Amino acid sequence: MPTIIVDLIPQGRRNRPGYRLIPRYITIHDTANPNIGADARAHARYLKGDSAAAIPASWHFTVDDSLIIQHLPLDENGWHAGDGTGGAGNRTSIGIEICENKDGIRVEAERNAAWLTAKLLRDFSLDLAQVKQHHHWSGKNCPRVLRERPGGWSSFLEAVRLQLLPSGSTPIVGQAKATVAQAQEWARRRQAQARFVEIAPVYWYFAALTGLRPEVLYAQSAKETAFGHYGGAVQPAQNNWAGIKVEEAAGDSTADFETFGTPEEGVRGHFNHLCAYVGLKPVGEPHGRYRVVLGQPWAGKVRYVEELGGRWAVSADYGISIVRDYLNGLLAVSPPPVPELPPQEPPSPPQKPPALPDEPPEIPGPPEPGLPGEIPDPEPGFPEKPQPGGGGLLSCLSGRLLRCIYEFLKRITARVERAMVKARGEAGSD
Numbered sequence: 501m502p503t504i505i506v507d508l509i510p511q512g513r514r515n516r517p518g519y520r521l522i523p524r525y526i527t528i529h530d531t532a533n534p535n536i537g538a539d540a541r542a543h544a545r546y547l548k549g550d551s552a553a554a555i556p557a558s559w560h561f562t563v564d565d566s567l568i569i570q571h572l573p574l575d576e577n578g579w580h581a582g583d584g585t586g587g588a589g590n591r592t593s594i595g596i597e598i599c600e601n602k603d604g605i606r607v608e609a610e611r612n613a614a615w616l617t618a619k620l621l622r623d624f625s626l627d628l629a630q631v632k633q634h635h636h637w638s639g640k641n642c643p644r645v646l647r648e649r650p651g652g653w654s655s656f657l658e659a660v661r662l663q664l665l666p667s668g669s670t671p672i673v674g675q676a677k678a679t680v681a682q683a684q685e686w687a688r689r690r691q692a693q694a695r696f697v698e699i700a701p702v703y704w705y706f707a708a709l710t711g712l713r714p715e716v717l718y719a720q721s722a723k724e725t726a727f728g729h730y731g732g733a734v735q736p737a738q739n740n741w742a743g744i745k746v747e748e749a750a751g752d753s754t755a756d757f758e759t760f761g762t763p764e765e766g767v768r769g770h771f772n773h774l775c776a777y778v779g780l781k782p783v784g785e786p787h788g789r790y791r792v793v794l795g796q797p798w799a800g801k802v803r804y805v806e807e808l809g810g811r812w813a814v815s816a817d818y819g820i821s822i823v824r825d826y827l828n829g830l831l832a833v834s835p836p837p838v839p840e841l842p843p844q845e846p847p848s849p850p851q852k853p854p855a856l857p858d859e860p861p862e863i864p865g866p867p868e869p870g871l872p873g874e875i876p877d878p879e880p881g882f883p884e885k886p887q888p889g890g891g892g893l894l895s896c897l898s899g900r901l902l903r904c905i906y907e908f909l910k911r912i913t914a915r916v917e918r919a920m921v922k923a924r925g926e927a928g929s930d
């Protein structure tokens with residue numbers, strides 16, 4: 501947190517007019533002074549001198565790479581916006597100048613300015629739309645550094661926005677902070693549907709492919725599906741773990757929600773959908789609604805679970821609820837000891853891969869065909885051969901963990917198929 505020094509222009513000077521200011525905007529400037537030494541202290545001296553008084557020119561804060569100096573009280577106006585004595589810029593906005601001295605670190609100065617801007621927005625209950633360029637008021641090319649750098653202004657606003665998030669927000673992207681076993685233990689304790697417990701390893705599988713945190717998405721799915729019990733418009737057979745809608749949804753009926761071919765495809769869709777929010781590449785061909793997300797102004801910019809409120813769902817509390825009511829509980833569960841895998845039939849070499857880099861995920865025992873809650877589609881979720889639209893995943897994978905999960909799913913599939921063949925009395929036909 502940068503230091504703010506108060507060093508006011510003395511009362512009575514021409515550039516301290518003293519009109520009452522009720523801040524409605526924050527106006528951002530660059531000093532247009534790249535000279536060595538033209539830092540915040542130099543501008544404080546300038547504002548107290550005769551040349552600034554003669555113009556008259558004044559603003560509320562100058563920010564450099566290590567310091568913020570305040571020159572005017574925040575209930576008095578300055579002359580900085582170039583829109584005249586009665587102009588809204590001069591009379592209703594707090595002016596911030598960002599230093600561009602060559603001997604300063606510009607990126608740090610911008611970071612400090614973003615911090616200050618966020619603080620002022622909070623202090624005066626303003627929102628991001630009330631941060632304006634000097635250009636907005638008078639047409640001047642200011643803040644020139646931010647304006648002339650491609651994406652400069654939008655990245656400044658983004659930095660302000662990130663400063664406004666509550667401290668301790670929950671990143672969506674990053675390393676997993678929970679194991680599959682831990683997540684499954686949590687799900688069981690919350691009386692999850694068996695299918696919800698069984699799908700957990702697939703979340704860790706796609707996390708490794710995308711960079712999203714699997715426990716975050718798993719917790720979101722718990723909220724969206726009531727731990728796999730559903731009960732709303734989305735039907736379990738739709739394999740939709742996250743309430744994702746169809747591209748041209750008209751309402752909230754069952755038909756307005758996407759149907760995925762398999763439970764694993766549903767998890768892939770869940771990851772791809774969130775990839776559009778945070779700006780990561782999707783895995784394979786995305787579903788239709790993915791494109792709708794890409795068209796949103798915030799697409800690719802969401803960083804924290806708490807930001808999903810009002811975006812993924814209407815409720816502003818949506819993301820906060822994922823963390824408070826689901827994720828925190830998941831993370832608080834102690835991972836259970838990893839049991840041995842149940843014996844395979846027929847007797848076969850040990851199935852458990854040796855020496856995984858981390859604690860291996862608990863792999864649930866293979867479900868018996870026909871049990872309620874079984875993953876219904878016997879097709880393997882991860883095709884070995886490239887297929888149109890999202891196939892060939894393994895070709896771009898490495899890592900024993902993923903191989904392990906894949907082998908596990910393949911074994912289940914083979915068993916299910918064998919059982920089905922047996923059931924039809926066609927044994928021996930393979």
Ligand SMILES: [Zn+2]
Nearest residue numbers: 529530634642
């Ligand atoms: Zn300016």
